[in-house]
Amino acid sequence: MINNLYFFLTISALLFSLGITAIFYRKNIIAILIGVELVLNAASLNFVAFSRFTQSHLHGQVFALFIIIIAAAEAAVALAIVLRLFQTKETIDVEEANALRN
C-alpha cells in the first residue's frame, strides 16, 4: 500500500501546504524558517518519489541531494540574518519588522 507513487505525492502535498500555513501564520521567524524547510523537503520528497517510481535514471535523487545542500546554506544565512535582527530589535517577531512601509 505504501509503495505506490500517489501515497508519496499526497504526503509531499500535505507537507507543502503545512509549510505554507506555517510561513503565513506563525509570528516567530524561526517557525517561518521551519515552514520553509518543510516546503523544500516536500519538493525533494517529490523528486525522490518520481525518480524512484517513474524513472530509471537517478536524476531525481541527485536533485534531492542538491536541495538538501541549498536548504542548509539557506538556513545558515537566514539564521544569521535573524540573529542580526534580534541584536537590533530585541525581538524576532515578524510583526515587528514593519518599519519599511508606505
Add this chain to the structure above:
Amino acid sequence: MLETLSFILPELSLTLTLCTLLLVGLKFKNKFLLYSLVKMGVLATFIFLVWGGGGYLNSVSIFSNSLSIDPLSRFFKILILFPTLFCSWFALNSYELHEKSHIEALLLILGSTLGMFFLVSSSDLLMIYLSLETVSIFSYVLAGIRKKHALSNEASVKYMIFGTFVSGGMLYGLSLLYGMTGSLNLLDIATQLKDYNTHDFSLLFISLLIFGGFAYKISAVPFHMWTPDVYEGAPTPITTFFSTAPKVAGFAVLIRFFYVVFSTQMTEGGVTIWATTDLHWPEIVALLSAITMTVGNFAALSQTNVKRLLAYSTIAHSGYILMGFVVLGVEGLEAVLFYTLVYIFMKLGAFFVTQCVGNKFKNEELSSFKEIGWKSPLLGISMTLFLFALIGLPPTSGFIGKFYLFNAALHKGLLWLVIVAIFNSVVSLYYYAKILKALYLEKSEKEFSFTLNFFDSYVLVFLSVAVMLLGIYVEPFIHWVKASVYFIVG
C-alpha cells in the same frame, strides 16, 4: 575536458577575481586597489565573453546539456557586467557602507554576478534552481550588509522570507514538472510535454508556480510587494545592483524557460515565432504585464522618498519589458533585449545621482533634491537626461526602447496593451517631473554648495553619453541585438 573549460572561461575568470579579492582583502583595505582588482577581473571576463569560447555562431551546450553557451546568454552576460562594474564603484563611495564592509560588498556582488552568469546560460532544472538560489542567497546578505542599521536588517529579513517562500513554491512546481515529464533537461521536457494534453489544470498551476519564481526575481505583479521595502531599506549601491542585474538575469531565464518548455518554436513567413498550445499563459502574462505597469506607475505617484520612487519605477519597467516577452516573436525578443540594454544605463544613472545627493544630505528624500540642478549643473543635466530616458522621451534611448516594444506589441495586435502602456508612460512623466521640479524649480531653505569629485563626474558623463548615444546612433546596437536573439537548449 580542456576545451569545455574554454567555454566557461568568463565564469572562471570571475571566480579567480573573487578568490584573489578574498585574499587581498584580508590584508589591504585601500579602496582603489580593491576596485582596480575588480576592474581587471570584469575586463578579463568581458574579453573572454566577446572573443573567447563558444565562437560566434556555433553555440554549444556543455556539462551534459545543463549549460548552453549561445548568443543570448552571451548578450545577457555582457549586460550583467555593467551593473557589477558600476555598483562596486558605487558601493566603495557610499556613505552607507562602512570602511570595513567594503570588501564584503565587493565579494557578495561578484558572487551574485557569478550566480547570474550560470542562471543565464542554464538549460536544465537543477542548474536553474542552483543558480537562482545562489543569486538569492547572496542578495539576502547584500540587503542586510549595514550591520548596525535597523532598516537594512529589516530589508534583508523581508527579502529572505519572501525569497525563500517563492523559490520553495517554484521548486515544488519544478518537482511536479519533473514528475510529469521525467527529465530535467528543458528540451526533453519540451518534447515530452508536446504529446501531453495540455489543457488540464495541473500544467497551468505548475506554469504559474514557476512563473511566480521568476516574477519574484524581476518583481512582476503577483510577487512584487517586497521590492519597495527592500529597495528602501538596503543601501543605495546595493539597491542599484538589485534593480539592474537580477532583472536582466530574471528575464534571461524567463525567456529560455518559457519559450522552450511552454511553447513550440515555428517559423512563419521567414520569421520564427513561438506558438503556445492552448495553454493560455501568454494572456495571463499580458494581463500581469499591464497590471505591473499600472501598479508601478500609480504607486510611484505619491512617493516622497526617491529610492522608493525609483523602486516603483523598476516595477513599472519590468511591466514594460514583460510586454515584449508576451509577444512571443523574434521582434518581441529583440525589443526585450534592447530595452534591458537601455534600461540598465538609465537606472544606474538615476540611482547614482540619488546616491551622490544621499552622500551629501544623508537622506534620499525629495526635499533634499532642492536646487541641486543649480548648484551642480552636471548632476542636474545628467539627472534630467536619465529621467527623460526613463519617461521615454525621444532624443533619449528610452524612447527607442519603448518604440521597439510598442512596435512589436502592435505588430502582434496587442493594441489594448499598447494603449495601457502609453497611458502609463504619461503617468510616469508626472512623478519623474516631481524630481525635475525639485532639482530646478524649487528654492531650498538651507544654503549649501555641491561639488562632484573627478571620478563621480566621469561616471556621470559616461552614463549620460551611453543613454544619449543609444538614443541617437542606434544602428550597431540593433544589429548586436538582432544577432543575439538565437538560443539553444538541447
Add this chain to the structure above:
Amino acid sequence: MHSWFGQHTLSLITFIPIIGILLVLSIPKTKETVLKYTALAFATTPFVLSLYVYQYFDLTSSKMQFVEQLNWIPSFNIEYFLGIDGLSLPMILLTGLLSALCIIASWNIKKGLKGYLALFLLLETGMLGVFCALDFFLFFIFWEVMLLPMYFLIGIWGGPKKEYAAIKFFLYTLVGSVLMLVALIAFYLNTDPHTFNLIKLSEPGILVGNQISLFGISLSFHSFKILLWIFLFIGFAIKVPLFPFHTWLPLAHVEAPTAISVILAGVLLKMGTYGLLRISYPILPGETLYFIKDIPLLPLLGVVNIIYGACCAMAQITLPEEKGGNDLKKLIAYSSISHMGYVILGMSAMTSEAMHGAVFQMFNHGTITAMLFLLVGVIYDQAHHRKIDGFGGLATKVPVLTGIVSVAFFAALGLPGLSGFISEALVFLGSFKSTLPGLRTFTVLATLGIILNAAFLLWALQKIFLGTLNTQYENFQDMTKRELITLVPLTVVVIFLGVYPTPMLDLMQRTLNNLLHLMGV
C-alpha cells in the same frame, strides 16, 4: 544651389542653434553681454539662411525642395529626411524671425541666463526640425525635443504659478504626442515596405491592413484608420489648441516669461495645424473628409474656437481679479484661440482660397500675436502687473507705444490694410464658397467672431490707453530702443503683407493647390 551649402541648408538651419548651445555653455557665466550676443547670432543665422532658401525656392514645382535624405536606422527603415515646400517655408521664416526677436526681447533675464539661452536655442532647433522633417519618426523626435525646453523655460523663469503651468503644459502635450506615437507605429506597420517616409505614406492606397481588435471588439481596417485619425487629431488639437483641449494655453501664457509666450503663441500653436496639413490630410484623406463632410467636426470646432475664444477674452475685461479675469495676457491668449479657430475653419473648407487663407493666417497670427505679447511685456516691465483696469490714459504719456499697440490691435481684429484682414477675408470667402454641407452656416456664425474680436480688443485698448491718465503712471516712459528693435520689423511685416500679400501667397500656392488636388476636391 548645387554647392555643398545648397545641399545641406536645411540641416544647417536646424542644427546651427545646437552649435550655439555648445558655445553658450562654454562661455563663463560672468560675461553676460558676450553670452547674449552669441545666442543672438546663433538664433538669427537660421533666419538668414531661410531667406537664402526663400530666394532659391522654386514657386512652380509641387515637389519637396532642398531635400536631404540619409539612412539613420536602416533596420527600421528610418531616414534622416529633410525637405521643405510651400507649407513649411513660411513657418520656417516665421520661426527664424520670432526666435531672433525673442532673444532680443529676453535681454534683461537675470537668473540663470546661460541655462535660459541654451534651452531657448534647443527649443529653436526643435521647432525648425519639426518644420523641415519629412520622416514621421524624425518629425516625432523634433516634436518632443521642442517639448523639453518649454517645460523648463516656463517652469523656471515663469510667473507665480509656474510649476503648475509647466507640468500641465507638459502633460497635455505628452498625452497628445503619445497618441501620435501609436498612429506613427500603426502607419509603419501597415505599409508594405515598412516606412516612415511622409511622401511615400501620402501616396494613395499604400496603407493596407487587416482586422485588429481593441479591448475585445474587433475593428475593420477602415474604422481602425478612423481611430488613427482621431488619435492624430487629438495630438494636434491639443497643440492648436482646439476647444476641449485648450485649458493649458491661458495658464501657460500667463505664467511664461514674455519671450517664451511670444514663441509659444507665435510658433508652437502652428505645430498643430501644420501637423494636420502635413500628416493627417495627405495620409488619411478619406478620414479627414469623413470628419468634414459626414460629421462636420473640424468646421464645428473651428467656429466654436472662434466664438468661445472671443467670449472668454471679453470675459477677461468684465470679470474681476479673483474670478480669474482682468488679466491682459490671458485676454491675448484667448484671442489667439479665436484666431486659430479661423485657421481650422479655413482648413476644413476644402477650397483653394480657404486653404490659402488658413496657412496665411497661421503666418499672420504668428507675427500679430508676437507683437501683442511683446507689447504686454513692454507694459509689464514698467508697471509690473497686467491688470486690464489697472491702467488708464497711457496714450498721453507714451505716444509711440500707443501707435504700435493700435497697429497690433487693429491687425488682430482684422482691419483691412493689415495682414490679419487678408487671411481672414480669404478664409471667409473660401469657406462660404465651399459646397460642403453646413459650411455656409458655419461661416456666417464665424463672422460673429469679427465683432466679438473687435469688441474686446477695442474695449481693452480703451481701458488701458484712452481715458484720463491714471495718476500712478506719471513717469511711464515710452519704448526703449531695444523694444523698438523687436517691434518695428514685425510692424513693417504686418503692414507690408496687408497691402501686398502676393509674395507670401505665391509661396504657398503650388503646394496647397496640389494638396487640394490630391484630396480629390
Add this chain to the structure above:
Amino acid sequence: MDMIKLSLLIVTLPLIAFTIQILVGKRLPRDGDFISLASIFVSWILSLKLLWNAFSLYDPQLKITKEWLWFDLARFSSDLDIFALKLPVGILLDNVSILMLVVVTTVSFLVHFYSIGYMKGDAHYSRFFAYLSLFSFSMLGLVLTDNLFVLYIFWELVGVCSYLLIGFWFEKRSAANACKKAFLTTRVGDIGLFIGIMMVFTTLGSVSYSSIFEAKASGLFSGVFGTIAGLCIFMGAVGKSAQFPLHIWLPDAMEGPTPVSALIHAATMVAAGVYLVVRLFVFFTPDALLTIAYVGGFTALFAATMALTHQDIKKVLAYSTVSQLGLMMLALGVGAYTAGFFHLVTHASFKACLFLVSGSVIHALHGEQNLFKMGGLRKKMPLTFGTCLIATLAIAGVPLFSGFVSKDQILAGTLSFAYNHPPHSLLAFFGFGASALTAFYMFRLLFLTFFGKPRDEKLYSHAHESSFVITLPLIILAILSLGFIYEKQNWFEHLIQKPQLIAIKSSVVVAPNSETLPIFKKIKEKTKENVDPSATPQDDREVLGDDVKDQPQVAYVEPHKTENEKKAHTQAMVASVFFAFFSIFLAWLFYIQRVIDPEKVSEKYKSVYNTLVNLYWIDEAYQFLFIGPLIKINNFLYKKIDSEIIDQGFIDRSALITVKTAHAQGDFDNTVIDRGVDGTAHTVFSGGLKLVRIQTGQVQDYLKIGLGLVIILLIAFILM
C-alpha cells in the same frame, strides 16, 4: 494728362501727406499742417480738372476703367484646373465717381483750411492733420474702386479714421466710449456687407461691378438670393450711413472736434452708404429697393422727430443728417436715382456749412454747445449768421436754394411712386413729414442761436466774429448751397441718369443728346482729342465683343416722363414749398414771438416730450437686449465652462493628474490641487489607487496577497 493717372494722383497725394505727417509731422514748421493742406488742395484742383473733362465730354455713358492684378491664387497651378480667386484692383471713372470726387475733395479741403484756425493750439495738432489726410485718402479710394472687395477695404479704413478722429480728444471718457461705439456699430453693418460680398463671390467668382452688372443682365441675382444679397450689402450702408437700426453711433460721434463732424459725419463718410447703393443700384431687386425705401423713409421721419427737442446744437445737426440720409435712401428706394444722388451732393455742401457754422459759434462761445444758453448772436457774428441763414434756407427746401431743387425731386419721386403703387403711399407721407419737420427744427436752431435776446450775458459779452480762416470756408459753402448753379440747364439730370437694364445694340451708341452747355461747345472739340483714346467709352463697348450682341445691357437712360409723373412733380413742388413756409412760420411763432411757449407745450405732452428727449430709449434697449446678455454669456462661458468644468472638474480632478492620497503629500501636490478641487473628492479610481499602494510592511501580508493573486488568476483562466 490721362484721366486715370489724374485720379491715381488724387488718391495717392493724401496718402503721401499722411505718411509724412505721421512720421515727421511734429518736427516740421507749423507742425506740418501745410503739407496736408497742400496735398488736399492739389487733389481738389485735379478733381475739378476731371469735372471739367466730364463736362466737356458731357456723356452720361462715360466709363473709364483700368485694372492691375493684386493677387491670383491659381497663377502657378493652372494645370490643376482649380478655380481660385483672381482679384484685380482697378479704378472706375464715371460721372458719379467724378462728382463724388469733387464733393469729397471740396469739403475736405475746406475742412482742412477751417481746422487750421479751429484746432490752433491743440496738443496733438499735427496728428489731427495726419488723420484728416488718411481719411481723405480712404474716402477717395472708396469712391474710385471698381470692385466690392477693395471697396470693403477702404470702407473699413474710413471706419478706422472715424474711430481715430471721434476719439481724438481721448482724455474725455465720453469721447473714448463714443469712438468705440461708432467703430463697433459700423462693424456690425460691415459684417452684413462682407456677407453680401461673399454671396456675390460665391455665385460669380469675381466681385467687380462690371461682372456683377453682367451677371445681373444675364438674369442672375434676380430671385430671393439676389434680394438677400442686396439687403446684406444694404446692411453695410445702414451701418455706415447711420440708418434706423444702427443710427445710435452718429449723435455720440459729435464728441469729435467740429471740423471732423463737418467732414466725416455730415458730408462724406456717412454719404458712403448712399454712394454704395447708388453704385450698385441696378444690383438691387425690386423688393430690396422697397425695403431700402421703407428703411430710409422711416429713418428720415424718426430722426427728424428726435431733432425737435435737443438742446445741443451739434446733436440737432447730427439727427438732421440722419434724417437727410434717410431721405436719400428713400429716394433711391423709390427709384428716383438722380434725385437721391443730387440730394447727396447738395446736402454735403449745406450740411458741412451748418456744422462749420456751429463750430465757429462754439469757438466763439468757448465751447458752449447748449442752444438755450445762446441767443441774439446775429449782431455779434454777422458773417456766420449770414452763411447760416443761407444754409438753413437751403436745407429747409426754400425755393432758389440747392436744397429745394434736390428735395423737390425726391418728393416728386416718392409721390409718383405712391401714384404708381398705391399701397406704398406711406413712403410719400414719410418724405413730406420729414421735410416739414426739417424746416421746423432748422429754423428753431437758427432762431435760438441768432435771434431773440441773449440768454447768457457773460457768454454773449465776449462772443466775437471768428477769424477769416474760419469764415472763408463758410462763405464758399454757402455759395455752393445756392440753387442757381444746379439749375443751369439741369446738367445734373443729364449727366447722372438712372442705370437700367435695357436691350441696346452694342454697336449703336446712344448719341449724347445734342445740346450741351453753350460755353463748353468749343472747348468740347478741343478736349476731345487729348482724352486718352484707349479710355474712351466707345471702344469699351467693342471690348465686350459680339457674343453679347443683343443681351440686355446696363446703361444710363434719360427717364422719359410719364404723365402722372409730371402731375406728381408739380403737386410735390407746390406741397413742399407750402410745408417749408408753414413750418418756418410755426418755428417763428414758437421761438420768436413766444406766442406758443415751447415749455408749456412740452409740459402738456409730457410723455411725448420725454420719449423724444430720451431718443426713444433705443440706446438703453440695445444695452438691455444685446450688450448685457452678451457679457453675461461671456462670464458664464469663461467662469463655468472654462475654469470649473473643463479645467478643474474634468482635467484636474481626474485621478490621472491630481493624486488625491489619504494623507497630505509633498508640497507639489498642494500647488497642483488648487482652488478647483475640493478637499476630499475621491473618484473611484483614486480609491482603487489606495488599494494598489498597500504596503503594510508585513512580509506575511505580501505573501498572502501574492498567493491570493495567483489563485485568482488561476480560477479566472480556468473559467474563461
